[in-house]
Amino acid sequence: MASNSVFRQQLRKQLATPSTTIAICLMGLTGGILAALMIAGFRLAIEQGAYLVGNGSYWQQPLPTTYRFLLPIIAAAIVYVLFRLSGSKHVRMGIPYVIHRMKQHYGMLPWRSTVNQFFGGIIALVAGFSVGREGPAVHLGAAAATWLGFHFDAPKNAIRTLAACGIAAAIAASFNTPLAAMVLVMEVVLREYKVHVFIPVMLSAVAGSLITEEIFGVASELAVLSAQDIPTTQLPWVMLLGVVLGFVGVLFKKLMLDVMETxxxxxxxxxxxxxxxxxxxxxxxxxxxxxxxxxxxxQVLNHQGEMSLLTTLLIAKLFASAIALGMGIPGGLIGAVFGIGAIIAAVFVGAVNGLDIQQPLSFDSFILLGMAGILAACIHAPMAALLAIVELSRSVEIIIPAMLVIVPAYLISSQLLKSKSIFISQLELQGLPYQLAPVHVALQKTGVENVMETDFKLLLEPTQNELVDSLESAQAKTVIVMSVDEDNQALYRLVTYDINAGDSPSLSYTPIKGVRVTSTLAEVYDEIGPKRRGAVYIYETDDGQPCGIVTWELVRKALQRELA
Known part of the structure; x- marks a missing residue:
């Protein structure tokens, strides 16, 4: 037991530092493996559920009419019962909620919402709701990895990194796209690039990809699409498609947000x-x-050139996705907009090829471009959109055309129409905070154990003379006095010489509060930042016995290092 405690202390101290340590890499890798295994179970449950409801073709062959009508309604009722049984006060899941928890709670997610996300996501996807599986994947991946950090009593700055690792592994395990998974974490969830986070995230994404290859094989879900070189003469059509995708992406966002608000x-x-x-x-x-x-x-591949059917399918998918996501069906947005982008591209290719141009547009290549462009327009993550399509298609030929479709789609959405990322708009509509002051962002990266002063002097209700003697003999040590209040609760005060007292040895007593050893400097800043002076004591066990001290000077120096 003693050796286990020492090991945890040593591990926690390494994890508290904002740098790429072996400890955080190993923890990130382990968290990624846990997340990937959870997503593998999630995917297998969806596949098994599809067979149980008689959907062997997985929506490629229509089910009987009565069955098609009843299945979504019954599924919605089951999801409601699940939510009520879990006792959740608020039904909040998916990528927007994870972004909120990353900013406000270091990525830690309530167990109730995780249970809802796992089983609710399976039910929604089996029942045929027009949603993606990446929303549940992100939520479940973060929950699995942060559970590991919580089990090892890791500092909160490390738990935040573990959440990022779990998300990357979950996305990689869901789609076998490790590069896109890494960039999506940095571009969408964390909204920053830091090397000490990027390295463990990279390891976990590799783990997620390898695990999904072992279980589901190496084939991509878009292996049916064969990207071809697009002639230079057709690049203007690529950019025009990007413009169309920018407008439709904003239309879809508005439709979905209007449903949420209603x-x-x-x-x-x-x-x-x-x-x-x-x-x-x-x-x-x-x-x-x-x-x-x-x-x-x-569906798009099965009905190439059938313009009326594809147009009808596009309208149906726009409404089906906006309704399902806007009304709270547990599922993801990225998969839904991928399908919408593919249909838009198919309609676009059919319309352009109907003009009898000299060289017809490549159907498969433009389908991929449609997916990339609408993803960039909706979530404002151009790099993630580019890498997702390159990895899903296993084609490097698509890179330059994808760039040319992403740029106009993104600019139309963000600049011309002043539309925000759909995830940010969802958070604002739900009243969930997602922004932090730069000081908090900087200080969240460092655990208190990385900077705390352990060489301090603790005295129990000393006399004035004992205090003076202690201050004189303590040299540079911090002196703390402990007393007991009327309710038998320990009170701690920082003792220093009163510099305004002249030559007399008058003492100054400053009450100090305690924060747990897993806290970050951001929490210390909340306690002493407004006064720009004082300290907090750090405790490890439930009895609240101080094991370290963090002064304002230590916080100030750490902030200067981080912002330098």
Missing amino acids: VQDMSLLTRLLFAGLITAMLAVIIPSSLGPGLTAIE
Whole structure:
């Protein structure tokens, strides 16, 4: 037991430093493996669920009409029962919620929301709601990796890094796209690039990709698409597609956010049943509208050139995705917009090729470009969009055209139409904070154990003379006095000479509060930052016995190093 305690202390001290240590790399790798295994179980459960409901073709062959109608409604009712049984006060899941928790709670997620996300995501995807699986994957990956950090009593700055590792591994395990997973974490979730975070995230993304290859094989879900070289003469058409995707991406965002705003005051049961009912009606009218995100690509390939059908499918998918996501069905947005982007590109290619141009546009290549462009327009992560398409298609020929479609799509969305990332808009609509002051951002990266002063003197209710003697003999040590209040609670005060007292040895007593050893300097700043002086004591065990001291001077020096 003693050796285990010493090991944990040594590990925690290494994890508290904002640098690339072997400890954080090994923890990140382990957290990534846990996240990848959870996502593998999630994917296998979805596949098994599809067979159990008689959907062997996974939405490529229409189910009987009555079945198509009832399945989403029954699924919505089951999801509601699940949410109520878990006892969650608020049903918040997916990437926007994870971004909020990363900023405000170091990536730690409530267990209730994680249970809801796991089982609710499976039910929604099996039932054919037009959502993606990456939203649940991000949530589950962060939860798995932070559970590991919590189990090892890791400092909160390391738990934040572990959450990023879990997310990267989960995305890589979900789509076998390790590069895109890394960039998505940095570009969308963390919204910053730091080497000491990037290295463990890279390791966990590799772990996620290898695990998914071992379980599901190396084939990409977009292996059916064969990207071809696009002639230079067709690049203007690529850019025009980007413009179209920018406008449609903003239209989809507005539609989804309008749905969210409209149903905000509705009860959870009403919202979910409405989502199920509308999806059911669309499924009866347009059977191909059923199915999550990427299944739309199969429909597009099966109906090339059928402009009326593709246009109808596009409208159905826009509404089905906006309704499901806006009303709170547990699923992801990225997979949904991938399907929408593919349909837009198919309609675009059909319209342009109908003009009898000299060299017809490559259908498969433009489908991939449609997915890249609309993703950039919706989530404002151009690099992640580019790498996702390159990895999903296993094609480097698509890189330059993808850049040319992403740039206009992103600029139309962010600059011309002044639209924010859809995740940020969701957070603002839900009233969830996602921004921190630069000081807090900087100080969250360092655990208190990395800078705390352990060579201090603790005295129990000493006399004035004993204190003076201690201050004189302590040299540079900090002196703390402990006393007991009326409720038998320990009180700690920092003792220094009163510099305003002249020659007399008058003493100054400053009450100090305690923070746990797993805290970061951001939490210390919250306690002593407003006064720009004082200290906090650090405790490890439940009895609150001080094991270290962090003064304002230590916080100031750490902040200067981080901002330098």
